[in-house]
Every structure is written in C-alpha cells, then in structure tokens.
Amino acid sequence: MRKATLKVYNSLTRKKEEFKPINEGYIGMYVCGPTVYSDVHLGNCRTFVSFDIIYRYLLYLGYKVRYVRNITDVGHLLDDGEDRILKGARLEQLEPMEVVQKYANGFHEMMDVFNTKKPSIEPRATGHIIEQIEMVQQIIDNGYGYERNGSVYFDTLKFAKAEKGYGKLSGRIIDDLLSETRDNLKNQGEKNHPSDFAIWMKAAPEHIMKWNSPWSVGFPGWHLECSAMSTKYLGKTFDIHGGGNDLKFPHHENEIAQNMGACSCQPANYWLHTNMLLMNGRKMSKSDGNTISPEELFSGESPHVTKGYSPMVVRFFFLQSHYSSPNDLSDTALQGAEKGYKRLMEAYRTLNGLTTEGKGDSMDEEINQLIESAFLDMDEDFNTPMALAKMFELVPKINSFKEGRLDINQLSEEALNNLKTSFKGFLFDIFGLKDDMESAQGNSGAMDGLMELVIDLRQSARANKDWPTSDKIRDKLNELNIQLKDGKDGTDWTIN
Ligand code: AMP
Numbered sequence: 035m036r037k038a039t040l041k042v043y044n045s046l047t048r049k050k051e052e053f054k055p056i057n058e059g060y061i062g063m064y065v066c067g068p069t070v071y072s073d074v075h076l077g078n079c080r081t082f083v084s085f086d087i088i089y090r091y092l093l094y095l096g097y098k099v100r101y102v103r104n105i106t107d108v109g110h111l112l113d114d115g116e117d118r119i120l121k122g123a124r125l126e127q128l129e130p131m132e133v134v135q136k137y138a139n140g141f142h143e144m145m146d147v148f149n150t151k152k153p154s155i156e157p158r159a160t161g162h163i164i165e166q167i168e169m170v171q172q173i174i175d176n177g178y179g180y181e182r183n184g185s186v187y188f189d190t191l192k193f194a195k196a197e198k199g200y201g202k203l204s205g206r207i208i209d210d211l212l213s214e215t216r217d218n219l220k221n222q223g224e225k226n227h228p229s230d231f232a233i234w235m236k237a238a239p240e241h242i243m244k245w246n247s248p249w250s251v252g253f254p255g256w257h258l259e260c261s262a263m264s265t266k267y268l269g270k271t272f273d274i275h276g277g278g279n280d281l282k283f284p285h286h287e288n289e290i291a292q293n294m295g296a297c298s299c300q301p302a303n304y305w306l307h308t309n310m311l312l313m314n315g316r317k318m319s320k321s322d323g324n325t326i327s328p329e330e331l332f333s334g335e336s337p338h339v340t341k342g343y344s345p346m347v348v349r350f351f352f353l354q355s356h357y358s359s360p361n362d363l364s365d366t367a368l369q370g371a372e373k374g375y376k377r378l379m380e381a382y383r384t385l386n387g388l389t390t391e392g393k394g395d396s397m398d399e400e401i402n403q404l405i406e407s408a409f410l411d412m413d414e415d416f417n418t419p420m421a422l423a424k425m426f427e428l429v430p431k432i433n434s435f436k437e438g439r440l441d442i443n444q445l446s447e448e449a450l451n452n453l454k455t456s457f458k459g460f461l462f463d464i465f466g467l468k469d470d471m472e473s474a475q476g477n478s479g480a481m482d483g484l485m486e487l488v489i490d491l492r493q494s495a496r497a498n499k500d501w502p503t504s505d506k507i508r509d510k511l512n513e514l515n516i517q518l519k520d521g522k523d524g525t526d527w528t529i530n
C-alpha cells in the first residue's frame with residue numbers, strides 16, 4: 035500500500051479535508067447511478083468516468099473498496115408527477131421492466147466503451163422495496179414522518195427544529211424551499227409544509243409499478259432508495275457518497291434527512307460532487323440543440339464536430355479537467371485531446387523499448403521527483419489535470435532518451451523500472467486509458483498479418499518500378515488513416 039495522505043473536498047463541510055476511512059484499509063463508496071428511462075448522455079458519462087478514476091486511484095493505493103452504484107428503476111418522478119420509467123414505457127409501448135432492461139443494457143455497454151470498472155454491487159430500487167418500507171416505518175416511529183391518505187411525508191420542519199439541520203449540504207434555508215419542491219405536485223395539499231417530501235406514495239389505480247405497504251398500495255419516493263440501499267450494503271455511516279452536483283438538492287439533502295431521521299446518523303463522512311459537462315460554453319440541452327450523444331461523437335456524425343473521436347480520446351478529454359470543475363466540450367478541445375492522447379501513448383510505446391546499462395544515476399532524481407509529484411497531485415483531491423501535466427513533463431524526457439539527446443545510461447536500472455511501472459500505472463490503471471492502436475493491432479494478429487501482406491505487395495511493386503501500384507497502395511492506406519514509414523530496417527505502419 036502506497037503511503038499517501040489523501041485530501042478530498044467535502045461538499046458537506048465545504049472544506050478540503052484529510053481523508054480518514056472508518057476502517058483501516060477499507061473504503062465504502064456509494065455513487066448515485068442512472069435513472070434508466072432513456073439513453074445515457076455524455077454528461078452522465080463524465081460523472082461516472084470521474085468516479086471511476088476515483089475508484090481506480092483508491093484501488094491503486096491499496097485500499098479494499100466496496101463500490102456501490104445503484105440503478106434507479108422506480109420512483110424518480112418528472113416535474114408533472116409522472117414516473118420517468120412509466121413515461122418511457124408509455125411512449126415506447128414496452129413493459130416498464132423492458133424499458134429498464136433496455137436502457138440499463140445501453141448504460142453498461144457505454145460504461146464498457148469508456149473502460150470504466152464495474153461496481154462491486156449494483157442494486158436496483160425495485161429489488162429493495164422491503165428495505166425501503168422498513169426505513170419509512172423507522173422514520174415514522176422516530177416522529178419525522180406522517181401519513182396522509184396513504185402517502186407518507188417526511189416532516190422537514192420538525193427535523194430542522196430538532197437541530198438535525200435540514201439544508202446543510204445544499205446550503206438552503208427552509209423558507210426558500212417553499213417554491214422549490216417538485217415531487218408529486220398534485221399532492222402538495224397533503225403536506226404540512228411545502229418542503230416536506232414524499233417517502234411513500236399511494237398509487238393511483240391505473241399506476242403499474244406498485245407494492246403493498248402498511249399505508250397503501252404504492253411506491254417509494256425517489257430519494258429513499260439510496261438511503262435504504264447504502265445502509266444495507268455499506269452500513270449506517272460509510273466513507274464516500276458521490277454524484278453530480280445537480281443531485282445536491284433535493285436528492286442528497288433528502289437522503290441525509292432520511293438517514294438522520296431513521297437512525298440519527300450521517301450516511302457518509304465525505305460527500306463528493308462532480309461538476310457539469312458543458313458544450314461550447316453552454317449547458318448541454320436537448321431543447322436548444324446544444325447536445326451530442328456519445329455515438330455521434332465517436333462517429334463524427336454531428337454538426338458540432340468536424341470528425342469522430344475515439345472513446346479513449348473523450349476519456350482523455352475528461353481527465354483534462356478536475357472532476358469538480360465544469361468541463362467544456364468543443365471540437366477544438368477534442369482535437370487538442372486527441373493530439374495529447376496520441377503523444378502520451380507514443381511515449382508509452384517508446385518507453386517500453388528503452389533499456390539502460392545504468393552507468394550513472396544523475397537523471398534519477400529528476401525522474402523520480404516528477405513521478406512522485408504526479409502521485410501527490412492525485413492525493414490532492416484526485417487532481418487529474420495536474421497529474422496529467424506531470425506525465426507530459428516526462429514525455430520529452432522519454433523521447434530524448436530514445437533519440438540520444440539525453441543519455442539513458444545516466445538513469446539507473448531501478449529508476450528506469452520505476453518510470454516504466456509508474457507511467458504505465460498512471461495511464462492504464464489510474465487514468466483508465468487504453469491504447470487504441472494496441473487494441474486495433476491486437477485483433478488476433480489479423481491486422482498485423484494483413485499489413486505485412488500489403489507492405490510486401492508494395493515492396494514488390496516498387497522493386498518492379500510499378501509506381502502507380504505502389505502509390506495506389508500508399509494513398510488508399512492514407513485514406514484509411516494508416517500511415518507507412520519507410521526506414522532502413524523496412525517499412526513500419528501506424529494508425530492515425
Ligand atoms: P440521472 O440519470 O439523471 O439521475 O443522472 C445520472 C448522473 O449523471 C447523476 O450523478 C447526475 O448528476 C449526472 N449528470 C447529469 N447531467 C450531467 C452533466 N451535464 N454533466 C455531468 N454529470 C451529469
């Protein structure tokens with residue numbers, strides 16, 4: 035285990051704090067997952083890739099991590115009170131569970147495309163109705179919940195008065211919440227106070243997804259699933275709770291209230307929030323056309339980009355900003371990311387080929403220090419742009435070693451090995467990148483064999499002074515973004 039003093043910005047205290055896990059060597063982390071009623075969008079991907087990097091770094095440090103990320107498949111209502119899943123089912127004429135499966139599959143595929151690690155547990159709200167009913171009962175027993183016509187509401191005023199502090203995470207004052215509550219507008223009249231929120235909702239007779247409960251045949255409030263499932267799998271208080279910053283209010287605020295109301299304990303010691311993905315400086319929004327799907331971005335079939343960008347280039351682009359800062363997607367920014375990504379991967383391949391006779395060690399300190407400072411950047415609230423910058427300070431050094439401008443023999447074998455292991459560790463284990471070229475070339479060797487054949491054919495054409503054929507081969511390969519490089523040891527090829 036690397037000895038690290040990890041610091042994280044805690045949204046609850048609004049301070050950067052030293053991270054101290056509850057149990058030594060083990061971390062419980064809960065991240066709010068998607069509501070699976072439509073295709074996952076790039077903003078969601080940014081948030082889940084950010085938590086993937088956090089997860090990867092904690093694993094790299096040697097922690098055992100239980101990473102729980104839920105799937106919301108019931109109870110997340112639209113502003114008009116309709117359940118998102120039921121709306122999807124109505125529009126697509128599918129069973130609600132078909133909608134859930136369809137978009138959960140799509141979400142998982144996209145997470146694979148972005149090379150994110152799977153969570154340890156991925157619980158679904160509909161699979162935890164009993165736990166949610168039990169929690170509602172605990173909240174009622176403790177005096178923070180009241181029943182009206184079969185629905186149960188959380189009593190925010192009573193909770194705030196008991197100095198449990200409703201509004202601490204989002205910094206909202208209860209009177210400001212009068213106009214902000216959105217759940218189940220139809221039933222506002224049933225509440226004691228407009229900021230009270232439903233923890234159990236009585237279902238209308240035509241409502242499809244509903245369960246028996248002591249109060250009515252109904253369904254749980256959206257916020258309740260995360261309180262119940264995080265408690266079940268991580269305990270009453272665990273280490274990290276994450277999500278996008280648009281979830282701070284009401285979702286996370288209400289989660290805290292529910293957990294405090296049920297067991298008088300804070301669910302998480304550290305609350306981490308990602309910032310939003312923008313496009314060309316503006317919020318991504320379907321209604322004004324300022325949006326792009328991951329597929330359109332990969333294929334280049336969108337007016338917002340001049341060409342397609344690979345998922346790893348997009349992942350590299352995400353890494354270039356800190357998870358808590360806004361991230362502004364644009365064609366120019368992606369072109370820059372593509373250049374940077376390729377340069378980094380090329381340096382990795384170059385580094386793999388380096389050897390030293392280790393005659394001196396005058397370069398050791400500089401190299402070791404750069405690596406160490408990249409780790410310190412990650413220790414400082416997972417600062418990926420800074421750590422990435424350190425990798426880019428190493429790139430010209432690696433290239434100079436290769437080209438002889440720096441004497442590789444001034445690097446001890448130990449330092450070269452440290453450089454190789456750490457560079458690889460950062461690129462692939464921590465940043466979670468993959469080498470696009472390696473993947474393309476790794477297609478069961480078929481690509482290698484094919485290219486060998488094409489290069490042979492071109493060589494024969496050249497030997498026979500058949501220039502039209504040899505030019506045609508080169509030009510056609512260029513069109514396919516495959517470049518040939520003739521050298522004294524033969525012809526090499528690269529995919530651009
Ligand atoms: P949802 O399925 O809407 O509950 O969103 C799933 C996750 O994606 C949540 O953590 C959201 O905060 C996050 N999210 C939604 N929109 C964006 C965005 N534009 N940028 C970054 N994260 C987002």
Ligand code: ZN
Pocket residue numbers: 065066067260285
């Ligand atoms: Zn949640």
